[in-house]
Amino acid sequence: MTQPIDIAVIGATGTVGETLVQILEERDFPVGTLYLLASNESAGSSVAFRGKNLRTRDVDDFDFSKVRLAFFAAGPAVTLSFAPRAQAAGCAVIDLTGALPADQAPAIVPEANPQVLDNLKAPLQLHSPSSAAVALAVVLAPLKNLISLERVHVTACQAISAQGREAVSELARQTAELLNARPLEPRFFDRQVAFNLLPQVGASDEQGHGLLERRLVRELRELLDLPLLSISVTCIQVPVFFGDSYTVTLNTREAVDLPAVNRALEAAESIELVEAGDYPTPVGDAVGQDVVYVGRVRSGIDEAQQLNLWLTTDNVRKGAGLNAVQVAELLIKDLV
Structure with a gap:
């Protein structure tokens, strides 16, 4: 039996943090004492774990020498402020915010690149990447040695929940107002998001x-160990509460062998391949599940060297909380 370890979850009252705590319980992770940490404004609220309601504490006052592992799920600024303190106390860090540089915290998706852990020294800082990078890495990793990738084109249809509880509440409020024929006043978003599509998610750089999008390109190249892979990404905010979906086009050097692609996807870990003639959706299939659904697997209309896929997965569960816990499961042998 694995020896229990004491753990801290920073951002425990957020959507991802609560899901992470739930998954630790579901997978019977060997938790000794669980410390739930949050900002001063959220400290004092409670989160259920193993039949008890654990109260959250203020992260500002926490002594990280009490724990062996800390999950950071409270935003980049919090990670940058407290991850160095945790590492200095000898605590392993799993960052879900993307705040730490890749040379300090390599990105890990267990289905794609678990070997990265082999040459790292304690105390480890690791990065559980964006939900989009997790989904794409899970699907592309088993195809990487089967097809010669030249380009990847992705349209990421991102659920509202990726932006937190306030965004979820905003979509619900806007939907109710429109259905009741009341005037709409956007609050969290700068315009109507209910029954609409926003072709940009978050801030953009000088190149637009x-x-x-930049983060996804960087993470996917790292996870696939293809630093020169050409990747184009467009992120779209869709009026869906939970569940990201992706259209993916892969350009290859040789004609795509569709039967071999289907066999590889069907045999791969954490993938649910939907047979031709049917297709998966976030609401009907992906939400609450621990896999990436793949459907509409087909060659290009005019290009034999093209492969088209449709993916959908639970962005908060599989894309965030579960991947972070799976990374922690790989670390257990080094922490006990």
Whole structure:
């Protein structure tokens, strides 16, 4: 039996933090004492764990020498402020915010690149990447040695929940107002998001690329160990509460062998391949599940060297909380 370890979850009252705590319980992770940490404004609220309601504490006052592992799920600023303190106390860090540089905290998706852990020294700082990078890495990793990738084109249809509880409440409020024929006043978003599509998610840089788009390109190249892979990404905010979906086009050097692609996807871990003639959706299939659903697997209309896929997955569960816990499961042998 694995020896229990004491753990801290920073951002425990957020959507991802609560899901992470739930998954620790579901997977019977060997938790000794669980410390739930949050900002001063959220400290004092409670989160259920193993039949008890654990109260959250103020992260400002926490002594990280009490724990062996800390999950950071409270935003980049919090990670940058407290992860160095945790590491200095000898605590392993799993960052879900993307705040730490890749040379300090390599990105890990267990289905894609678990070997990265082999040459790292304690105390480890690791990065559980964006939900989009997790979904794409899970699907592309088993195809990487089967097809010669030249380009990847992605349209990421991102759920509201990626932006937190306030965004979820905003979509619900806007929907109710429109259905009741009341005037709409956007609050969290700068315009109507209910029954609408926003072709940009978050801030963009001087070239017009979203920061999330840049992050996905960087993370996917790292996870696949293909630093020169050509990747184009467009992130779209869709009026869906939970569940991201992606259209993916892969350009290859040789004609795509569709039967071999389907066999590889069907045999791969954490993938649910939906047979031709059917297709998965976030609401009907992905939400609450621990896999990436893949459907509409097909060659290009005019290009034999093209492969088209449709993916959908639970962005908060599989894309965030579960991946972070799976990374922690790989670390257990080094922490006990």
